[in-house]
Amino acid sequence: MIFKQVFDRKSSTYTYFIASAKGREALIIDPVIENVQTYIEILNELNLKLVKVIDTHIHADHVTGASKLKMETNCATVMGQNSPADTVDIKVKDGEILKIDNLEIKALYTPGHTSDSYSFLMGKCLFSGDTLLINGTGRTDFQNGNSKEAYNSIFNRLLKLPEETLLYPGHDYNGKKVSTIGKEKKFNPRLQVKNADEYAQIMSNLNLSKPEQIDNNVNRNIKLGAN
Numbered sequence: 001m002i003f004k005q006v007f008d009r010k011s012s013t014y015t016y017f018i019a020s021a022k023g024r025e026a027l028i029i030d031p032v033i034e035n036v037q038t039y040i041e042i043l044n045e046l047n048l049k050l051v052k053v054i055d056t057h058i059h060a061d062h063v064t065g066a067s068k069l070k071m072e073t074n075c076a077t078v079m080g081q082n083s084p085a086d087t088v089d090i091k092v093k094d095g096e097i098l099k100i101d102n103l104e105i106k107a108l109y110t111p112g113h114t115s116d117s118y119s120f121l122m123g124k125c126l127f128s129g130d131t132l133l134i135n136g137t138g139r140t141d142f143q144n145g146n147s148k149e150a151y152n153s154i155f156n157r158l159l160k161l162p163e164e165t166l167l168y169p170g171h172d173y174n175g176k177k178v179s180t181i182g183k184e185k186k187f188n189p190r191l192q193v194k195n196a197d198e199y200a201q202i203m204s205n206l207n208l209s210k211p212e213q214i215d216n217n218v219n220r221n222i223k224l225g226a227n
Helices: 033-045 066-073 147-156 181-187 196-203 214-221
Strands: 002-008 013-019 025-029 049-054 076-080 090-092 097-100 103-109 118-122 125-127 166-168
Touching: 002 033, 013 033, 013 103, 025 097, 033 066, 049 066, 049 097, 066 076, 147 196, 166 181
Parallel strands: 025 049, 049 076, 076 090, 125 166
Antiparallel strands: 002 013, 013 025, 097 103, 103 118, 118 125
């Protein structure tokens, strides 16, 4: 299997390439528009045919490269069925399976960071978007975010996965690339709570600044990055 993790320094976003083998079909998760040419070069280098591009949710901190990749490669765009983006080619339901060659990726509806947040599970690899991060979790104070929904998504869905499941987040701000569900259960400071009320209390006191260009980014991402 081919697996590549590409980091965008400006937004600290991870983009993921997945394919069964060189010369085969591929998908990309959470592309950043400024890096589309780099993605095309990687696809050409590995002789991959991009067939699907997934956004885990409507991003606030960067513009998606989904629309541009579709123009360049004629791939299909994919989001969860709760997405407000009307131009998405494929909207997947909770539990639905996407297939790329002999690979299967399962969509998991994990709202809380935003109301349209999805995670994607491929075998022992979880692509958690902004729902669950390494030593952190996605903020819940905009885009219909909800701390108690986030608690349910994390504790009653993602943390129920086997502890050896590899966690690949949508962002990391400290140079970490991968964790496991087991490590996050034990060491993630936001997960050391007894109930949803305690978690909501933590999230309501983060005092995080508003992302730069959030309004522009969200408006463009509803159109999959198109102007």
